[in-house]
Amino acid sequence: MSTSVQRFSPYINGVMMEPSSGKFFQRFDPGDKGNMIALVGDGSRDVGAAVDAAREAFDGDRSGWVSDYRLRARVLLRAADIVRERASELARLESLFTGKTIRTSRLGDIPRTAEILEFYAGAADKLLGYSQQLRNGDVTVLLRQPVGVVAAITPWNFPLLILARQTAPALAAGCTVVAKPATITPATAIELAKILEKAGAPPGIFNVVTGPGETIGAELLKSPKIDVVNFTGETTTGKMIMQNAASSLKRVVLELGGKNPNIVFEDADLEQVANAVTYGAFANNGESCAAGSRLLVQRNVRKKLVEMVSNKIRGLRVGYQLDETSDLGPLVSQQQMEKVLEYVAAAFSEGLDVVVGGRRLSGGVFDKGFYVEPTLVDQTPPTSKLFREEIFGPVLTVTEFENEEEAVALANATVYGLAAGVWSNDSRKAMRVAEKVKAGTVWVNTYYTLPVEQPWGGFKESGIGRNNTILALEHYLEWKGVYIDTQKGPMRPYYGIVLGQKQS
Ligand code: NAD
Numbered sequence: 210m211s212t213s214v215q216r217f218s219p220y221i222n223g224v225m226m227e228p229s230s231g232k233f234f235q236r237f238d239p240g241d242k243g244n245m246i247a248l249v250g251d252g253s254r255d256v257g258a259a260v261d262a263a264r265e266a267f268d269g270d271r272s273g274w275v276s277d278y279r280l281r282a283r284v285l286l287r288a289a290d291i292v293r294e295r296a297s298e299l300a301r302l303e304s305l306f307t308g309k310t311i312r313t314s315r316l317g318d319i320p321r322t323a324e325i326l327e328f329y330a331g332a333a334d335k336l337l338g339y340s341q342q343l344r345n346g347d348v349t350v351l352l353r354q355p356v357g358v359v360a361a362i363t364p365w366n367f368p369l370l371i372l373a374r375q376t377a378p379a380l381a382a383g384c385t386v387v388a389k390p391a392t393i394t395p396a397t398a399i400e401l402a403k404i405l406e407k408a409g410a411p412p413g414i415f416n417v418v419t420g421p422g423e424t425i426g427a428e429l430l431k432s433p434k435i436d437v438v439n440f441t442g443e444t445t446t447g448k449m450i451m452q453n454a455a456s457s458l459k460r461v462v463l464e465l466g467g468k469n470p471n472i473v474f475e476d477a478d479l480e481q482v483a484n485a486v487t488y489g490a491f492a493n494n495g496e497s498c499a500a501g502s503r504l505l506v507q508r509n510v511r512k513k514l515v516e517m518v519s520n521k522i523r524g525l526r527v528g529y530q531l532d533e534t535s536d537l538g539p540l541v542s543q544q545q546m547e548k549v550l551e552y553v554a555a556a557f558s559e560g561l562d563v564v565v566g567g568r569r570l571s572g573g574v575f576d577k578g579f580y581v582e583p584t585l586v587d588q589t590p591p592t593s594k595l596f597r598e599e600i601f602g603p604v605l606t607v608t609e610f611e612n613e614e615e616a617v618a619l620a621n622a623t624v625y626g627l628a629a630g631v632w633s634n635d636s637r638k639a640m641r642v643a644e645k646v647k648a649g650t651v652w653v654n655t656y657y658t659l660p661v662e663q664p665w666g667g668f669k670e671s672g673i674g675r676n677n678t679i680l681a682l683e684h685y686l687e688w689k690g691v692y693i694d695t696q697k698g699p700m701r702p703y704y705g706i707v708l709g710q711k712q713s
Contacts, residue, residue, distance in 0.1 A: 217395045217419055218250025220402045222262040223412030228420070229254035236393055239308035240529045240539040240578040246305055249395050252418040256387075256428040259416040263358045263385040264434045266413030274414055275355055275383045278334045285330035285377060287408035288401075292323040295404070299397060303369055304530045306394045308539040308579065309493050311531050317492075318370045321661070325373045325677075328661040329381035332682060336382065346696060352689040355383030356460065357436035359685060360429040362422070362450070363398070364442045365391035365541055366496045366601075372398055374665070374676050375439040375462075380405075380414070382685035387435070388417045389426055391442075393542060395419040426450070433457045437684060440464070441498075444599075444625075444670045451673075462674035462684050464498070464666055466599040467627030470620040471501040471656060472642060474613075475510045477632035481654070483517040486605070489630065489656035491525065491583050494537050495603035496545070498671075499628050501656050502600060503589075504607045505619050511609040515564060515587050518605070522565045522583050529574050539578035540602060546579035549602030553584055556595055556604075562587040566603070591622050599625065613638065617645045626668030630656040649675070 218228050228250035236247040252259070270276055292299065299322075300314035309318075338351040361375040368390055376386050390398035398417045405415045418425050426446075429435055430453035440450045441464040454461045471489060473482050489501030506514050530538030540546045546569065553567050566584030574580075581603055589596050589606035596606055610616040620629055626647040632654055633639045643651040647668045652658070659665060659677075666675040674684060694701075700708075 214245050216248045217399045219252035219255040219419055220399050220417040221259045223406055228252050239541050242578055249419050251420040253420050253424040256418055256425055259387045259418045260432050260434050262413040262416050263387050267357055267385045272411030274411055281381055282330045282333040284409045285326045288404050289323040289326035291404045291407055302396045306396050308530050308541050310535045310538045313493055318367055322370050322373045325377050325661045329377040333381040348693045350691045353686045354689055356685050356687050358434060359384045359386050359437045360435045361386055361388045362426055362440045363390050365394040368394040369397035371441050372401060378681040379685045382682055384685045386415045392421050430454055435459060463672040465672045466625055467498040467671055468599050468623040468625045469501050469628040470503040470505045471630040472616050472620055473506040474633040475507040476634045479514055482632050483521055485656040486518050487521040490605040491537055491603050492657060494540055496601050499657055501630055502605060504605060505610055505616055508609045508611055515607055519565045519585055522585055525583050527570060527580055537583060539580045543579055546581060549581055549600055552595055552600045552604055556586045559593055561589055597623050617642060620646045624670040627671035
């Protein structure tokens with residue numbers, strides 16, 4: 210399939226410019242690797258200009274962005290409408306670059322992006338502070354003011370959705386943004402910049418620097434002109450981000466890896482579990498921080514559930530990502546495919562029971578891209594690297610447990626703590642387990658539904674802070690206490706501590 214080659218390069222002060230480096234990377238279709246789909250400008254030398262644009266737009270507030278909350282509300286609301294109007298074009302672009310199926314983009318990423326923009330449009334004029342009259346009659350007023358310039362560094366698996374999640378609350382709060390999308394998936398970040406501008410955002414409010422993370426990300430972190438870094442990506446990168454952000458004490462929000470358990474008790478509705486487990490493990494090709502990649506199941510029902518889930522997996526259709534009938538598409542890159550295949554090879558070398566899948570697909574369209582069979586590995590012990598490490602691909606492991614205590618111990622036996630599912634018809638048991646599992650999100654009798662009204666973020670090495678909901682606004686707002694003296698006369702009792710008795 211041939212597609213026209215588009216150019217995506219730094220978008221600064223409302224203009225997509227030629228990169229100062231003069232360099233472009235080629236991006237190929239992950240489902241058809243001979244097909245070049247884009248030239249991506251290396252913005253390594255444009256970080257300073259992007260940061261300056263955002264800084265000036267904030268500090269000068271010439272456009273009224275910082276002070277006019279109604280302007281911000283209108284822009285975000287219009288942007289949501291434009292995302293909906295352009296939904297099919299955006300969905301196609303997102304799938305083409307990432308390898309996620311067109312149904313995933315059309316039914317998931319794009320409408321959810323519009324909802325996020327809409328949600329924070331509604332928050333822009335409700336950034337209430339508060340006040341208190343003190344017992345001496347004075348008044349303290351707490352103002353909430355935007356922090357300043359936000360760097361949003363995003364991964365390749367949900368390029369538009371995660372960028373919206375990180376930046377819509379920042380924009381609602383009155384901050385300005387420099388976005389750094391993943392090197393291989395810059396397209397919809399540039400589109401979001403254009404959409405915001407069309408919706409009325411003044412130039413400089415939302416800037417994008419395309420290109421490699423090691424140089425651009427590092428530069429953003431060094432800049433004293435950036436106040437907040439919101440990063441989504443690997444835990445190892447997140448640790449580096451936190452260290453580098455310390456040099457100028459930037460606020461840091463981190464959404465990192467996950468190794469999420471679905472805990473299934475024998476009294477659960479197994480038909481529903483089988484659907485949700487299959488969906489949760491293989492949605493977005495399994496390239497999701499929220500993937501329910503560990504199935505923990507009570508001993509008596511393990512065999513039955515493994516058979517049910519395996520049958521569902523056998524029915525999944527892997528194919529080209531823009532094909533309406535594909536349930537899974539190609540993985541995002543050769544590098545990602547090789548990483549996933551290494552884990553599958555480890556399953557074989559560890560002598561584990563690979564019940565379904567376990568191979569790179571070949572023949573026909575499969576030879577053209579990075580297609581891996583959805584895979585289920587039964588009886589995976591907690592000592593296996595497949596149990597402990599984030600694979601970030603279509604691989605589901607199964608481990609059995611005896612009782613509630615063992616289920617919780619297994620669920621918590623990784624460094625991650627992003628999400629979990631608990632399945633039981635006994636609501637008290639489900640609640641007990643939900644409380645004990647160390648995860649930022651626990652789904653009870655469902656899996657992987659994540660509206661903007663649900664907070665998202667991790668315990669342990671899955672991150673710091675929460676995105677989504679009104680909680681996310683906190684990252685972008687400062688509290689300022691203004692103390693107003695209401696009393697008459699030149700002295701106050703506390704001045705006497707220094708001025709002494711004689712002057713009072
Ligand atoms: P990554 O850490 O490799 O890259 C993320 C972003 O950081 C990219 O834009 C990259 O260019 C940039 N980057 C790379 N090196 C950098 C550096 N030294 N300094 C600053 N920025 C740098 O992650 P990825 O491979 O794009 O995404 C996959 C990972 O993201 C997985 O671990 C996944 O679990 C995680 N993730 C987490 C969530 C969540 O909500 N918790 C959501 C999606 C993805």
